[in-house]
Amino acid sequence: MTTNRLDALPLRPELRGKSPYGAPQLDVPVRLNTNENPYPLPDALVARIAERVGEAARDLNRYPDRDAVELRTALAAYLSRDGFEVTTEQVWAANGSNEVIQQLLQVFGGPGRLATGFEPSYSMHGLIARGTSTEWVSGPRRADFTIDTEAAVAALATHRPDIVFITSPNNPTGTAVDRETVIxxxxxxxxxxxxxxxxxxxxxxxxxxxxxxxxxxGRPLLVVSRTMSKAFGAAGLRLGYLAADPAVVDAVQLVRLPYHLSAVTQATALAALEHTDTLLGYVEQLKAERDRLVTELTALGFDVTPSDANFVQFGVFDGPGGAHAAWQYILDRGVLVRDNGVPGRLRVSTGTPAENDAFLDVVRGLKKEHSA
Known part of the structure; x- marks a missing residue:
């Protein structure tokens, strides 16, 4: 006899009553709910990916480079573009930044240990913490969604965490964290x-x-994690990476699965890194569109959180049904945004100019209807 009821399974206690992470995947004309880069990869990059993957395919009977040295070297060069030198030994790569987070929690968290972040923030930090049997405690934010440094310092002294997550720019709010706060x-x-x-x-x-x-x-226990999903327009690639002291990189290799990055993944990521300048050109377009969304939404009278990301949080929806009713109104008119559970707020990803125009047309109607 089989069952599909989770509560009938011998789950670990910290997983009972939880739901898997995920955003709705609906077939609508305009999808602006998962912070993807809306621009397809350029033809030249697609061709280069085909070349590199074709080369890798000749050796698929062999395991890939276990330590992804060529890829880590290329990622280190990318990180060093702005003048702060990062070496290959300081970089580690995995299947999306979520696997990077998981590996860090496997090494530095676990049973009897505690992790903290400052919510609302990226919910996978807490979810992966629980998945690694790491206790999770949320730290304080101000009403404007910035981190209350004094209160956060006090919380660290009280809870004595083993690992701390600081998301900058923050998801879902879009707010950046200044260096003084991180220090x-x-x-x-x-x-x-x-x-x-x-x-x-x-x-x-x-x-x-x-x-x-x-x-x-000078900070051997500081880690910076990144992803190729957003700026590189490669959400389907699943490639995340970190930069840290070489000792941290050595530590995460204690828990990484053997040959965790396929030869195809490594080849595709290397091809994308060859086209960095082109892909970052798309980023500049998206930044301009993001700023346009902030301006337009503010002019419409919404309360808009300043954004340093490729999305914008806006509200406040405090009428009947709150934010979810507003989300449904927008969806019913062919535009999918994100209801992240932040009270009274929604989040919209930055799309193409045409997608953003479609979204703005819908929220103008929403605002007009709610003002009537």
Whole structure:
């Protein structure tokens, strides 16, 4: 006899009552709910991917480079573009930044250990923590969604976490974290005990502010994680990476699965890195469109959270049905945005100019109807 009821299975207690992470995947004309880059890869890059994958295919009877040295070297060169040198030994890559997060929690978290982040933030930090039997405690934010540094420092002293997550730009709010805050939290954490501090920079290429990567200098327990899903327009690739002290890179290899990055993944990522300048040109277009969304939504009278990412959080929806009713109104008119569960708020990804125009037309109607 089979069953599909989770509560009938001998699950670990921390997983009972939980739901898997995921956003709705609906067939609608305009999908602006998962922070994807809306531009398809350019033809020249598609051709180069085919070449590199074709070369890799000749050796698919063999295991891939277990340590992905060529890819890590290319990622280090990319990270070093702005003048702060990163070496191959400081870089690690995995199947999406979520696997990077999981590996960090497997090494530095686990039973009897505690992780903290500042919510609302990327929900996978807490979900992966629970999945690795790491206790999760949420830290404080202000009403404007910035981190309350003084309160956060006090929380670190109270909870004594083993790993701290700081998301900058933050998801779902879009707010960036200034370097002084990160320094203060890093120092506060180390004052209690040796603590790994992870700065999740999945959206940093879209930010008005500089990367926090230079803060790695002199901070051996600081980690900066990145992804190729957003700026590189490669969400389907599933390639994430981190930069840290070489000792941290050695540590995550204690838990990585053998040959975890396929030869095809490595070849595709290397091809994408060859076209960095072209792909970052798309990022500049998206930044301009993101800023247009902020301006237009503000002019319509919405409360808009300043954004350094490729999405915008807006509200406040406090009428009948709240944010979910507004989400449904927008969906019924062919545009899918994200209801992230932040009270009274929705999040819209930056699309092409035409997609953004379609979204703005719908929310103008929403605003007009709610003002009537």
């Amino acid at each position: 203060a939290l890093y120092e506060a954490a180390q004052a209690v005990k040796p603590t790994v501090v992870v700065v999740d920079e999945a959206y940093v290429e879209f930010s008005h502010a500089d990367s926090l990567l230079p803060l790695l200098d």
